[in-house]
Amino acid sequence: MTTIENDADVIVVGAGPGGSTTAYHLARHGVRVLLLEKTEFPREKVCGDGLTPRAVKQLVKMGIDTSPEAGWLRNKGLRVIGGGIRLELDWPELASFPNYGLVRTRLDFDDLLAKRATEAGAELRTGVNVTGPVLDNSGRSIGVTAEIGPDKAPVTFHAPLVVAADGVSGRLPLALGLNKREDRPIGVAVRRYYRSPAKHDDNYLESWLELRSKENPDKLLPGYGWIFGMGDGRVNVGLGALNSSAAFGKTNYRRLLTDWLANTPAEWGMTDETNADGPILGAALPMGFNRVPHYTRGVLLVGDSGGMVNPFNGEGIAYAMESGELAAEVAVQALARPAGAERERALAGYPAELKVRYGGYYRLGNIFVKMIGNPQVMRIATKHGMPHPTLMRFVLKLLANLTDPRGGDAMDRVINAMTKVAPAV
Incomplete structure (x- = not known):
């Protein structure tokens, strides 16, 4: 049997927030990481550029300076305008998340995260357009095929694990037969x-x-x-x-x-x-896990590639970074086990944990999306909800997914209970 020499322990496809966060946490644990990005940095990305406290927490975990002196604009909360009312809602005071959000262009932001990954030890290669997986005889991914440079020279990279963080297009998961679910928003x-x-x-x-x-x-x-x-x-x-x-x-x-x-x-x-x-x-x-399963045949899906945008508020960066950190933790444990059943058992923990963390919440979000798609429902909700600041503070916590999982106030306990009783998507 021919032995294949691996280029890395893990190949991460896509150096957006999800991919760079995955690569950072893998490298920090001593894993050999190859981070492949089809464009060159800095590069433009369509986004609102606003970061809630969920995303700020992930930046702090990566050791990134989020001070104004480092080029970040801080914000205190969300100003909501509707129904003839203008309401300013501060981010909640929580043990689990900071009480401020941030704004920064994706031109700066993605470049900063990619550099943080390389500082931790990941190898970043730009101008590498991944075209599909390399499969062994059992159909399991053992690497990726790619094209490099203006002449699109073909190249192959090998690794026992691959992370697909290639965004909404999901070219890699599509090549594995993972299509978008039409029943998700x-x-x-x-x-x-x-x-x-x-x-x-x-x-x-x-x-x-x-x-x-x-x-x-x-x-x-x-x-x-x-x-x-x-x-x-x-x-x-x-x-x-x-x-x-x-x-x-x-x-x-x-x-x-x-x-x-x-x-x-x-x-x-x-x-x-x-x-x-x-x-x-x-x-x-x-949104709402519109591509599943999040692990199959040696490939883990992170961020937009796995449809992890929050249906309540359209936030994607925080969930890309959180899923990236989780994918890294699971991959580290899996690689410490021998290839085969033991390793696969560890990798199966990734989609299971995603479902525990977000499944019920995204189910509620999917229902919410269907409701507000009706202009009459939205008009009534705006007219009768906006005049009540306490209700709107509850709505802010729900929409931004900002609660303390243990303890917390009455609002936290209600939201946490709702997400637990909702069947996971």
Whole structure:
């Protein structure tokens, strides 16, 4: 039998937040990691650029300086606008999570995480476009095939374990036959940067539950908007829509964004095209475990590749990083066991733990998505919920998934109980 020389203990495909976090935690445990990224850093990525306390916790775990002096803009919480009401909700005071969020462009953010992974000992190779898995006679992955450079020279890398962190496209899991589940929610988001001295240093993330155009202010536009100050003279402005909405797939979202912004105050600078900093870009949001199983035949799925975006609020970075840390922990334990049944038993713990952590919560999120897809339900909820700050603080904790698992206040106990009794997705 021919012995294959491995290039690493683990190959991680994709150096976004999920992939770089996985590589960092693997390398920190002494595992030989090969991190493959198809683009070059720094690189643009479509995102709201806002990070909740869940993501901040992961950055702190990686030893990243999150101070303003290190280039981060901190925020105190979420400002919600809807039903004629403007409500500022501070992030909750918890033992489990910090009480601040952050904003930073993905251009900076992804580059920073990839560098942190290499500092821990991971080998990063950019300009490597992974095209599929290398399978042994049993159909188990033992590496990946890829193309390098402008001439797309073919190359093969071998490792006993592979982590697919290749984003929403999920090229690697697709090659293994893991298709998206149509019964799980998916969203679409578009965003654009604007120069806005009036809004750029806002210390709240701003969420708009109702969008109206200037031409017809009485008519609600489909979707939900955001305005996040970047702290550098710019804002990240965008909107998202869910496939539970009747308008999904039938709407020009770029036009929708400019229609909504035409109704914002002129001094914000978002009604003038000359203040735009770059084009309007869009991306899909794979939610609620829309690709499973999260482990199969030597490949673990992390982040967007496994559809781990939170259905309640469209947050993906925190869950990409959390799943990356968990995948690393499981892989370290699995590699310490002999190949075969013992190792597979350890690897099976990855999807099982994901289901425990997020399964019930995502089930609730899937129900929530279907409900708010009805404009009438959303209008009633906004009208009757927004005037009650205590109720809205509960909603913030639920939507952002910010509770203390043990102890905590009455709101925490209710939310934790709801996620436990909900059947896992």
